[in-house]
Amino acid sequence: MSADKLKEEGNALFAKKQYGLAALKYTEAIEIDEENAVLWANRAACRLNTRQFMDAASDSEKVLFTATKLDPGYAKAWARLATAHDALHDYKYSAKAWRAALDSLPKDYLNASEQKQKEQYAAGLKAAEAIANKPLQPAPVLYMSNTDDHPWVAGRRLVEQYQHTGFFNSSAWLINEAYNDFKEGVDLMKAMKQWKDPRSGQTLIQARFGALEVLVNAIILDKRVFHAEGNFFELYKKQVESECRTVNAWTKTGPEEIMREVPSRLASEGWKGVRPALSVTIRAWILRAHFDSGMQRRHDVAVEFTTRAVQLLAWGRETYKNVPKSERGAIFSDTFIIGVRRHLLEALIGAYSEKSDPQILEDLYEEATQVLKEAAALKPPTPADGISPGFFLGFHRYPKADAQAALGFYHAKLALRSRTNQAEAEEYWRKSIAAYTEAADILPEDDEQHAWFLNVALEYMDKVTTPLATKLKMYERLRSSIPKTEAIWRMSSFSRGGVPQHYQQVLGYEKKLREGLDSGKWSLSTDVRREQLS
Incomplete structure (x- = not known):
């Protein structure tokens, strides 16, 4: 079938708002005629x-590249590129694209359609510039030194004890290992050399390669290890630019275009060139998602970058499943992909909390189900594998807990x-209670999330008929776990958000329940709810 015929079929599907199917038709057409800017433009519209958004931006860039021969002022391509960057909160780039879109329109004698475009592009430019020029108001970041109170310090002390006792079911192993990786990454960044070129006056840098790898290893093991010291973000920006430049990583390309380009790069460079390029690309996306979600509360952007990372990783794992890990790299391993999926779960929860979109909720369910499926398929480690306790917890246990909590x-x-529908609601509440309880059961008792998941399950027990005996057992578990979690997590950002005060109130409910039981006010089979205790 010709490219023109495929384009017509794509156009018909687009008119019916069947954008996914239309994109497939345009993709087939592009494989026949990749110099046709209209095909790239149409697929960009589908992807918007x-x-x-990453693929839409990538397609729009391709439009601008291929269209220069025929139409240097392809206004719609610039507008689509701007829209994609807006969605990714890259307002500096979107402002440039909106301005280029305006400049691409005729200066005089605009028809009605062009006048409408001009108004839309001007509004887009104004909005993008307003945000781009506005000082950032980041969420609080932990700027700290290593005092005795921080989780990774407390964790290290406990690990030193547990190495002698052989006790491995502790979150101390997890945070300790994550911190070792994180510190290695920071130390590599700090080893960067900077100097001014005496002739040009330009600042030159020589960065130590590999910082992104260990920083991401730390964050996907336990993101709670992240903390910033001094000029961390200034160094990070230079580090990621240097590593991307060194390996020719994909910096302006979405996952689908990368999938298209990888075979040709493999043919010319082999895995020696492609492996680090893919690794740096993926890791830069993961860190971008981490910073957007954790610092700017841009959970939608985190969802986009993490979703595309998972998409590319799953493709690579399947496409190159017969290539040895030593050749294709660690990013295509099952454990690494599960680690990235954990972050996607959190990003989806954050995105839904900001915007109650039913589709986000369904995406969360599908992702949690997939994590449980992949975790169950992992080969149980043996002593011969030589994996550490932190690695086992982080990739064999914690993903299951996070997936259960996501289902909750x-x-x-x-x-x-x-x-x-009271009956339906009660069924959902009971499923939520069961999922949060299962999540708590999977985690070590000294992890702060173990206690929190028990707390959530207790709260939801007040939504349905629950015997006092069942609640008291849960209260007892929570009360028992709190001192254990505080030994490691007392100074975590989560704990410093008022969690100890909340637990004090919750345990106050337990006290009143037990007093009422002792006085004969109610029995173990009574359904007593918190609102009755005031």
Whole structure:
């Protein structure tokens, strides 16, 4: 079939708002005629509608590259590029693209359609410039030195004890190993050399390669290890630019175009060139998602970058499954991909908390189910594998707990949406309680999330008929775990958000429940709820 015929079929599907199918038709057409700018432009439009913003930006860049021969002023391509950058909160780049879109329109004698475009592009430029020029108001970042109170310091002390006792079921192993990787990454960045060129006056840098690898290893093992000291972000910006430049990473390309380009790069460079390029690309996306979600609360951007990372990783794992790990790299290993999927779960929960979109909730359910499936398929480690306790916890246990907690979140939100159907809502609440309890059961008792998941399960028990005996057992578990978690996590950012004070109130409920039981006010089979205790 000709490219023109495929384009016509794509156009028909696009008109029916079947954007995913239309994109497939345009992709087939591009494989026949990749110099046709219209095909790239049409696929970019599809990807904007399916919220594949990285791929939309990549396609728009391709339009601008291929269109220069025929139409240097392809206004719609610039506008689509600007829209994609807006969605990714890259307002500096979107402002440039909006301005280019305006400059690409005729200066005089605009028809009605062009006048409408001009108004839209001007509005886009104004909005992008307003945000780009506005000082950032980042969320609080932990700037700290290594005092005795921080989780990684407390964790290290406990690990030194546990090495002699053979006790491995502790979050201390996890945070200690994550910190070792994180510190190595920071030390590599600090080893960067900077000097001014005496002739040009330009600042030159010589960075030590590999910082991104260990920083990402740390964060996917346990993101709670992240903390900034001094000029961390200034060094990081230079580090990522240097590593991307060194390996010719994909910096302006979405995952689908990367998938298209990898075979040709393999043919010319082999895995020696492609392996580090893919690794740096993926790791830069993961860190971008981490910073956007954790610092700017841009959970939608984190979802986009992490989703595309998972998409590319899953493709590479399947496409090159017969290539030895030593050749293709660690990023295509099952454990690494599960680690990235953990971050996607958190990003989806954050995105839904900001915007209660039912589709985000369904995406969360599908992702949690997939994590549980992949975790169950992992080969159980043996002593011969030589994996550390922290690695085992971080990639064999914690993903299961996070997935169960995500399912708990999912069912709780469905319960809230089923208020008019009491029986249905109760069923969802019970599923949520079971999932959060399972999540707590999977984690070590000294992890702060173990206690928190028990706390959430207790809270939701007040939504349904629950015997006092069941609640008291859960209260006892929570009360028992709190001192254990505080030994490591007392100074975590989560704990410093008011969690100890909350637990004090919750345990106050337990005290009143036990007093009422002792006085004969109610029995172990009674359903007593917190609102009855005031």
